[in-house]
Amino acid sequence: MTMQDAISKPAAVATAGHKKARGALGLKSLMAVAVGLVVSQGVMVLMLQGVGIAGAAFIxxxxxxWVLALCYAASFSELSLMIPRAGSLSAYTEVALGHFPAILSVFSGxxxxxxxxxxxxxxxVNYLLGVLYPAVEGTHYIAFGILGAFTLLNLLGIDVFAKLQNVLAFAMVVALTLLGVSALTGGFAPHQFHAADLAAxxxxxxxxxxxxxLAIWGYVGAEFVCPLVGESRRPERNIPRSMYLGLTVIFAVFALYCLGALFYVPQEVLLSAELPHLEYASAAFGGSGTFLLAVAAVTATCSTVNTSLAAVPRMLQGMAEQGQAFPALGWLTSGSRVPWVAVLFTAGVTGLPLLIWGNDPSTVELLLIAAAIAWLIAYIIAHVNVIALRLRYPEAKRPYRSPFYPLPQLLGIAGMAYAIFYASPAPxxxxxxxxxxxxxxGLVSVVAVAWIKLVMKKPLFRPEPLDEIAEG
Incomplete structure (x- = not known):
């Protein structure tokens, strides 16, 4: 296949309603996406910092x-099955609120x-492996190696992605569960603290x-299954279930992980250490704990990168097909139908801060919480979308309806707004x-306004008709 063949013609991704949908992803694979994106090494650090601040009360x-996360899962499930397009949030939002909120939601979130x-x-990952294995040369290049490897693997197609994601998610969850259960039972090392201390x-x-x-950051990202709706088997069943089950697994794993840490590591150490998960693993397992942590951390990072490089490019692809982004972002390879320009763009955006900040661990918390604010804004928009579409199209076909509407949406909006207000645990x-x-x-907003007015030549807040988007 030549490069000219690969980029000759953008083609729309198969949606759930199309006969050509490939259906490569079942419930297990979709759960692996939901869990694999959410459980990252950064989240492992932030959860322990929460325990360091509040102790056992962090539960x-x-x-x-977790309840707030189930609310956003309900909204995304309804939206993704009502408008099963690769663009995901941008497609839902342009029908509910207009093009400006649509572009802002995807780029911000x-x-x-x-x-x-x-x-x-x-x-x-760079920093942790450098600390664990200081004698090994070149650990500071590992991040670029991971990013490059998974960029290439995602260019090969969704089947390769799914097989990798199942293995990565399983290894990560097993490693974290072993760490939490072993810490709670004291199976490898005597407890430094006891249940009575935690209760006190x-x-x-x-x-x-x-x-x-801070706790919400432990659940964001399960909706990354939604851009894969066209690649899913029985999406009306598996999309909602994968998010609900995935979020519940995450809650159980993090509850074990966080409570286990309190039996071995003082709260002040969990709060102040640059790598609190390393302190935890070393105390609970001794020398062997560092290897278990390395496995959990590397698989978590690889899983997160793998999922992002599968889902975000498909969001950009959908935006390109609707004229909301450069057409090149919708170009697909002729064989595997991967949005290859969007994959390369996402990889480039990911690698840029690494070039700017290098290996400075002090920037991690800043980057993660700034990302959380942007993500929570996108969740608020998703909840508003559900309400707007229920009001505008009450009789529209909805293969899945959010239970207890509008309670999850109102609770979700209030909870996300509260979380943004208290986004930083460090004043x-x-x-x-x-x-x-x-x-x-702000920059995204300026670019979005310019694009809509000068390129698309459309109003900023006029919703598109549902039938045109659903059939497009």
């Missing part, structure tokens, strides 16, 4: 954040997140509820975090 904001969160994830320190008045924002970082997120979102 309460962790549970509240996914492209900006790739720039911040994936870069932080790769930076953490259980205090919801110690700022625990302000940690809902000294608040200004820097909001400045970083604000500058990037």
């Amino acid at each position: 309460v904001p962790l549970a509240i954040a 996914y492209v900006v997140v790739a720039m911040f969160a994936l870069s932080a994830e790769l930076l953490l 320190g259980f205090d919801l008045g110690n700022g625990a509820f302000t940690l809902i924002a 000294e970082l608040t200004r820097q975090i909001f400045t970083s997120a604000g500058v990037v979102l």
